Amino acid sequence: MQFIDRVEIEVEAGKGGDGIVAFRREKFVPAGGPAGGNGGYGGSVIFTAVENLQTLLDFRYNHRFQAENGARGGPKNRTGASGKNLMIEVPCGTVVYDMETGEVIGDLITHGQTLVVAQGGKGGLGNKHFLSNRNRAPEHALPGLPGEIKQLRLELKLLAEVGIIGLPNAGKSTLISALSAARPKIADYPFTTLVPNLGVVRKPTGDGTVFADIPGLIAGASQGAGLGHDFLRHIERTQVLLHLIDATSDDVVGDYQTIQQELKAYGHDLATRPQILALSKIDAVSSQNLNLSELATELNHLSHAPVFLISSVSGTGLEAMLQEIWSVCDRLKLAEMETTIFN
Template structure:
């Protein structure tokens, strides 16, 4: 399935039905008077968060959506039928912007959460409404009002508690495949991962935690270089960042600094998120020529974050790392922490 995380659409709510001019014409009612009904209300356009959707692919070729118009009024004071609301399903985690003003209209996070993006027009008034002592037989009615028309920009930000970040080929996809049932494409060349991958990792209690494998970031990602610019937004919702550094790299400190500088440049509080580091691919390192423990200590002093030595291939170090992740999430879920974050 192709992953699409941005889309532009145009929505138009239904027009209100017209009011009509009508008079009672019963045989034994010599002065029946006006009896034109009001028009029905136009249907509105609503966006609803759906748990079964993971991408905005549905909007790649279908850009325009229109709700049903209201029906015109009827004789004998009958009000026209209201137009049906148009419900459009979007993935959970979709942020809705007004494409013209860039104003955020809503953030659909929870399944079933609803946002009205375009209101239907009001129905026109029939001539019955204009009956008065001065005008006993009004011969005019009002047309229905048009519905709202809006251009929207949809932006999907993945919902994951743990975001796996790092340079290309740091081992992110291999790690998420080892921890969960996710099976992302893995190869030995940069930018194998072109889309974010989600995987559910089970806690010892049996609960699942969503991990996101974010495509590799490079220097300049926050300004649009490489793939990182398009996918940095997916880190915004994560609560914990797991930074993978390739232990076989010639300069692990430079690799660490590259990612941290991009997080800092992108802003939005990413660099302040709880973070832990992991030196990956330790199974491919010659321990006689490279002191991994010394590198881990150096990174710890540099980042003040815990550093783990792991191998997604052999499973070495994964359990202690996960235990630390669970510990951080428990602290973040504590009531006093949650209140401070609000």
């Protein structure tokens, strides 16, 4: 399945039906008078968030969506049928922008959440509506109003509690495959991962936590360099950042600082998000050439965050790292609940 996380589309709500001019002329109904019905409402365009979608691929080749028009009014004061609303399914985590104003129209996060993005036009009034003491036989009606037309930009921001970040080849894909059932492509060259990968990691209690493997960032990613700029938005919603650093790198501290600079430059409070650091690939490091404990201590002093020594291949250190992740997530949830209660 092709991963598409940004599209531009046009939506048009239905036009309201026209009101009509009609008079009631029936046997045994003297002075029947005006009887033109109102037009029906035009259908609206409505987005619905669903859990079974993870990409905006459906919008890649279909850029225009139009709801049904309302029907004309009928004689005998009959109101025309309203047009059917057009319901469009989008993945949970979709943000809808108005391209003309740049404003956010809505943010669809939870399954079943709906958002009206284009309102249907109101039906026109029939001549019955214009009956008055001065005008006993009105011969005019109003046309239906047009539905809203909007140019929209849809952006998908993955819903994951833990975002795995790091330079290319830091071992992110290998880690998520070791922790979950996700099976991303893994190779020994940079930029193997071209799209974010999601995996559900089970807690000891049985609850699942969604981890997102974000494609490798490089220096200048926040300004558009490499692949990272396209996918930085996917960690905006994460609660915790798991920063993987390749222990076999020639400059471990420099690698750490590169990612931190990009998070800070991108903004959205990513640099202040709770982080957990992990020196990966320790199984490939010769203890005679490098003192991993000293590196971990240096990183801890720089980041003030817990640092773990892990190997996704052998499983070394993964359990301790996960316990810290669960602990941080639980603290954040508790703090959020307390904030909600006191507010």
